[in-house]
Amino acid sequence: MGTPPYIHENPFKLVTYGDIGEEKDAACVIQWVPEIPKQGMYAVYVSFHSDPGNADDAHYVVYHAGGETHFSVNQRMGGGTWIYLGRFKFNQGIHPGDSKVVLTNESKRRKSKVTADAVRFGGGMGNIQRNGLTGNRPRYQEAARYYLQYAGVPDTLVWKLNESNDYMDDYQSRGEWVNYLMGTPSGPKADRKAKGLGIPVDLSLGFHTDAGITHNDTVIGTLGIYSTNYDRGYFPGGLSRMASRDLTDQIQTQIVEDLRACYDPAWTRRGMWDRGYSEAFRPNVPAMLLELFSHQNFLDMRFGQEPMFRFHVSRAIYKGMLKFLQAQYGIEYVVQPLPVDHLHSEFLTDGGIRLGWRPKSDPLEPTAEPETYMVYTRKGAGGFDNGRRVDTSEFILAAPGTDTIYSFKITALNRGGESFPSEIISVCSTSDSKGNIAIVNAFDRTSGPAWFDDEKHSGFMNMVDQGVPYEVDLHTVGDQFDFVKSSPWLDDDSPGHGSSYADLESKVIPGNTFDFGAIHGASIHNAGYSFISVSDESVIAGLTDLTSYPLVDFLAGEEKSTYMPKNDSARHYQVFQDTMLTLIELYLEQGGNLFISGAHIATDMHQxxxxxxxxxLLKYKWRTSNASRLGKFYFMEPEIAEVKSQFSFNTGYNPDIYTVEGADALEPFDSTSTTLLRYVENNMSAGVAYRGDYGVAAFGFPFETITDQWERDLILRRILTYLLEPEEDE
Structure with a gap:
């Protein structure tokens, strides 16, 4: 809009909008067709001009790689800014047929109109200029003040409250933005009667971390801040500002109770302050400023680095909000379910595919039980569709096409909402198939990085283990380099203990997408085999019978035993649970074959x-961890590849696949097995093979991190031949 970058301009004032009259059936359409720079997931935002005569059911359609998704948008509110529709997968380039947004004039409201302005694909880069330069950062990393300007919010009401002081504008603008969303009589402080956007708002939360250091094994803990002393103790709508205290108490109580139950029985509740902090007093709705923990205290940050901890904290905040709203409005609350687990799939005799799963109860919340489920489907390299609702924990896809990889994810639903998605399982029926292979997804891990803490030094050791983000990591700026506890803070350019490099500041770091079965499956399909995939929990629970398959692909990724801070008795993400080893043994005793790959398949069992x-059983033993930094390997077995041929897996930053910073070296357990492959830089054994009454091929790095599709296809085709068809090559 206009000609960015902007200095003080409101981009929405630099363009005009169009409008069209309604029709019962769509007679006129407006479409926006983007040029997508790279295939991937993009958020879609729309904008329009609001007017009382507009339709409250404007019909938008997003065409994307998973199909088309329809939205009904109330254009009587929220005009002149960006309205988020959702996040969708788009293919690279210009594709007018399946990559676009369409607005029709279809409406049930007679004599209304729909208006059209800009559509935005993706978050984009910051485009607010200072001293002739922009921040050169993704927009989600920039200050709220800059985003609000780009989002069309009025300057002197919201984001330009001080003369040439962007820092103060930033923290002061957040509460005034809440007020502008609502508008009269609860508009911004400078004009309570400002029309605003007319969007109802029930509460406001400012989410912060605090400072402070302890010198023992306790956290600084959680502080809640609210404000009751402004505007004579009442909001413009007449509600007492003591409601902010109630909100703060509900959320803080929920956080502390849940964290004490799940992580630290001594989690500190620091109290509640009635203070005039901007994010506490400016919003004209009940507001809380949360200081979750101390970003300066090492133990607090060990918790903060854990994705599982962040999920539970976020869920606790959400539950606290629900309880506050119940008290305000007398509406019974229901908490959304937890994600389902124990996913499994199988081929039916009629050619169909059966999926199954189990609901997961929340021991902290009795209302979080699922009522129905949603099954989302993806075909090939496309995106997921809009889902199909089912009433039971089973779904059958009748008559799937051959040579198409179908991938599925499941969510649980109840009156409170929809759960996070499950892991993704993939299935493919290959024409003229040589047989069926089972992929066992044993990579469930998410975790923070490795750490150490002694009398004088402490920190995170990404070079040993940078952890595993849930899907992606948006907060890591770089590896820590100052580990000296006494190193003082001098200024923001020399912050002392904890100082880190900045090379990853603008990077999105891949983690566990729970979708690696499709990568393995593509190579299995290209080798001429059909495949199903299942979770390791389903195997342990007896929901999947491995003996039905001549080969099992055990996908271990970066699975390894992991412990939460202050709790070394509860082990998570062990590679080989005892029950799993027993089941693998029973499977192999019946002549089965196993291909296993993972970065810690030897280290974890050794520890x-x-x-x-x-x-x-598996004929390999641990030699060392962190065996390769180059990620290059070659095969010793000519049945797989010539010795002079080199292959590679990812050991550095790659926007498409996680980093393997600690691959295992594993050696033959005895004379019955042999070294199958070696790392180039040190000739350490990178993989072991065994062929006897059963077959095993074990790689000390994850197969899915081999970045070249051709290499993956070649290697897995040769491995399958080596284990399943040895006589053909001899």
Whole structure:
């Protein structure tokens, strides 16, 4: 809009909008066709001009790689800014047929109109200019003050409250933005009667971390801040500002109770302050300023680095809000369910595909039980569709096409909403198939990075283990380099203990997408085999019978035993649980074959004292961890590839796949097995093979991190031949 970058301009004042009259059936359409720079997921935002005569059911359609998704948007409110519709997968380039947004004039409101302004694909880069320069950062990393300007919010009402002081404008603008969303009589402080956007708002939350250091094994903990002393103790609508205290108490109580139950029985509740902080007093609705923990205290930050912890904190905040709204409006609350687990799939005799799963109860919340489920489907490399609702924990896809990889994710629903999605399982029926292969997804782990803490030093050791983000990591700026506890803060350019490099500031760091079965499956399909995929929980629970498959692909990724801070008795993400080892043994005793790959398949069993059990069964033993930084390897077995041929997996930053910073070196357990491949830089054994009464091929790095599709296809085709068809190559 206009000609960015902007200095003080409101972009929405630099363009005009169009309008069209309604029709019962769509007679006129406006469409926006983008040029997508790279295939991927993009948020879609629309904008329009609001007017009382507009339709409250304007019909937008987003065409994307998963199909088309329809939206009904109330254009009587929210005009002149960006309205978020959702996040969708788009293919690279210009595709007028399946990559666009369409607005029709279809409406049930007679004599109304619809208006059209800009559509935005993706978050984009910051485009507010200072001293001739922009921030050169993704927009989500920039200050609220800059985003609000780009979002069309009025300057002197919201984001230009001080003369040439962007820092003060930033924290002061957030509460005034809440007021502008609502408008009269609760508009911004400068004009309570400003029309605003007319969007109802029930409450406001400012989410912060605080400062402070402890020198023991306790966290600084959680502080809640509210304000009751402004405008004579009442909001413009007449509600007492003591409601902010109630909101703060509900959320803080929920956070502390849940964290004490799940992580730290001594989690500190610091109290509640009635203070005049901007994000506490400016919003004209009940407001809380949350200081969750101290970003300066190492133990607090160990918790903060854990994706599982962040999920539980966010869920606690959400539950606290629900309880506050119940008290305000007398409406019974229901908490959205937890994600389902125990996913499994199988081929039916009639050619169909059956999926199954189990609901997961929340021990902290009895209302969070699922009522129905949604099954989302993806075909090939496309996007997921809009889902199909089912009443039971089973779904059958009748008559799927051959040679198409179908991928599925499941959510649980109840009156409170929709759960986070499950892991993704993939299935493909290959024409003229050589047989069926089962992929066991054993990579469930998310975690923070490795750490250490002694008398004089502490920090996070990304070079040893940078952790596993949930899907992606948006907060890591770089590896820590100052580990000296006494190193003082001098200024923001020399912050002392905890200082880190800045090379990752603008990077989106891939983590566990729970979608690697499709990568393995593509190579299995290209080798001429059909496949199903299942979760490791379903195997342990007896929901999947491995003996039905001549080969199992055990996808271990970066799975390894992980412990939460202050709790070394509860082990998460162990590679080989005892039950799983027993089931693998029973499977192999019946002549099965196993392909296993993962960065810690030897280290984890070695640290847990499973060397003998795993060695006798899978025929490899641990040699060392963190065996390769180059990620290059070659095969010793000519049946797989010539010795001079080199292949590679990812050990550095790659926007499409997680980093393997700690691949295992594993060696033959005894004379019955052999080294299959070696790392180029040190000739350490990178993989082991065994062919006897059963077959095993084990890689000390995750197969899915081999970045080249041709290499993955070649290697897995040769591995399958090596294990399943050895006589053909001999």
């Amino acid at each position: 847990l004292g499973q060397d003998s059990v795993v060695g006798n």
